[in-house]
């Protein structure tokens with residue numbers, strides 16, 4: 001995960017390690033390298049610039065020039081700032097409803113259905129939760145089948161209605177079914193298109209209004225880099241979602257989406273997907289991710 005970025009940041013900061021005395025020029029040069037590493041990882045230009053400016057200010061404010069171990073201090077400052085940039089503390093799901101309704105949104109192929117299953121499995125394993133999966137993709141019968149396969153695999157009931165082409169009606173019927181059958185969490189998987197378009201935005205926005213979920217989650221493929229951030233912005237403008245799910249972090253992703261998304265939409269990344277298996281889900285901890293990036 002983020003090997004290239006880790007390597008470049010390590011190289012940039014290494015210059016300061018082992019130096020007893022450094023100058024403001026050394027700090028500026030290091031920050032230039034850090035900025036370059038972030039840009040290579042597909043971090044937005046403005047964010048990378050602000051990031052290195054803040055780190056530079058903090059470094060000089062904390063007297064990095066006279067510190068006996070300037071390299072270590074710089075690594076700590078960069079780590080702290082990366083943590084802040086990615087969201088600070090981990091944020092949990094709001095599961096206060098009865099049932100709690102979680103609406104999944106995102107483009108087709110982002111990993112919505114897979115993540116719906118992973119989340120249901122994760123919650124089911126918490127023992128106090130009995131989830132219900134609801135299939136609201138009325139355009140692709142294969143998507144309904146896929147959710148049923150996932151449900152069977154993890155032992156979670158799936159609600160669907162193949163004769164109905166109104167996703168709002170299915171979502172509502174799903175919530176009703178959950179209430180009648182003692183399910184305390186409802187995860188609604190919705191249709192996605194290959195790109196942001198008006199019809200899809202209208203549909204998800206209408207489902208959102210009709211269902212009024214406790215949690216609206218936006219699922220995005222981290223491999224799509226800057227596009228992930230742009231798509232997040234488009235969905236957030238319409239849905240004002242509660243959290244981001246970054247999928248496919250196990251792949252050859254450069255890391256830009258993980259680093260940039262919080263500061264663009266001001267919503268926390270709540271979970272990450274790290275594989276195709278149902279167990280490949282992790283709570284997102286910004287500080288752990290920063291530790292990982294900086295080795």
Ligand code: GDP
Pocket residue numbers: 106107108109110111112113114115192247248249250251272273274275276280
């Ligand atoms: P949807 O169209 O948004 O419902 O996306 P799917 O859940 O069908 O996922 C699209 C593809 O991505 C499938 O082949 C999944 O197995 C794969 N996928 C989903 N999440 C992950 C992940 O975290 N890591 C990897 N490597 N593949 C994933």
